[in-house]
Amino acid sequence: MTVPQTPRGAGRFAPSPSGDLHVGNLRTAILAWLFARSTGRRFLLRIEDLDRARAGAEATQLADLAAVGLDWDGDVARQTDRMPLYRRAIVQLAEAGLVYECFCTRREISEAPSAPHAPAGAYPGTCRSLTDGERERRRQERPAALRLRASVTAYTVADELHGDFTGTVDDFVLLRNDGVPAYNLAVVVDDADQGIDQVVRGDDLLSSAPRQAYLASLLGLPRPHYAHVPLALNAHHRRLAKRDGAVTLAALALAGLGAEEVRHLILASLGLPPGSLADALPSFDPARLPRDAWIFDPPSLPDRVGS
Missing domain, CATH: 3.40.50.620 (HUPs)
Known part of the structure; x- marks a missing residue:
């Protein structure tokens, strides 16, 4: 981008x-x-x-x-006025082989065994390696969400109030199965497109910063300066x-x-x-x-x- x-x-x-x-x-x-x-x-x-x-x-x-x-x-x-920007970002990631379809429900994710040392709620990778046939069968059952195929499990950001913070990066959702771009994708694309290089927000969102900064790096976008208050x-x-x-x-x-x-x-x-x-x-x-x-x-x- x-x-x-x-x-x-x-x-x-x-x-x-x-x-x-x-x-x-x-x-x-x-x-x-x-x-x-x-x-x-x-x-x-x-x-x-x-x-x-x-x-x-x-x-x-x-x-x-x-x-x-x-x-x-x-x-x-x-x-809602910026949908073409999100679509272009997803296409860019897909062309790089960094997107896959996911058919899991929230209940299936919550009940699936977690990867070792992964925090509660982290996606366990259930749909990461589905075959073409399995994906085709699952498409008949429910629409797919699109997830990022992450190559790291953690990422570190610098925060003005918290110092260096390392958080989990899993295969998080980019596009929900109802066709709506997910928060982590939209906020990264929006901030870069608007020239925002300083993100000040509540510290309840600190754990999402590593995912967003990692996604920005994959899209070739600068990551902002963070301050979680x-x-x-x-x-x-x-x-x-x-x-x-x-x-x-x-x-x-x-x-x-x-x-x-x-x-x-x-x-x-x-x-x-x-x-x-x-x-x-x-x-x-x-x-x-x-x-x-x-x-x-x-x-x-x-x-x-x-x-």
């Missing part, structure tokens, strides 16, 4: 339009903005809408991002969800907390002064960022705001 020539690199925030953003999402978006702007990069928005998209969610997400002070460069990109968790140290109460801008507004106050809370959680994002930018230093998760407890907000 060819990489577009851009005058400077870019960072990005890439939400899935499946619902309202919560404060943890907004915190990650602000961090991605701070990383990009502090290094002179452009900041892009991409809507990852290949999977489920809830009607109206994209508009609400964009409005919420603007409400907490984010700005971005250029038009918002959408993955701590998540926001609830009082029980679990990922935030709507059941936790007031965690979205709309719900917090009903509780009497406006977007500006939410931004101040997020900046305070990062050790940055209150104010606009531009005001916080001179104080931003990745080396001084908290390394632990931010515990966000809506019931305690009135006390914190009033203190």
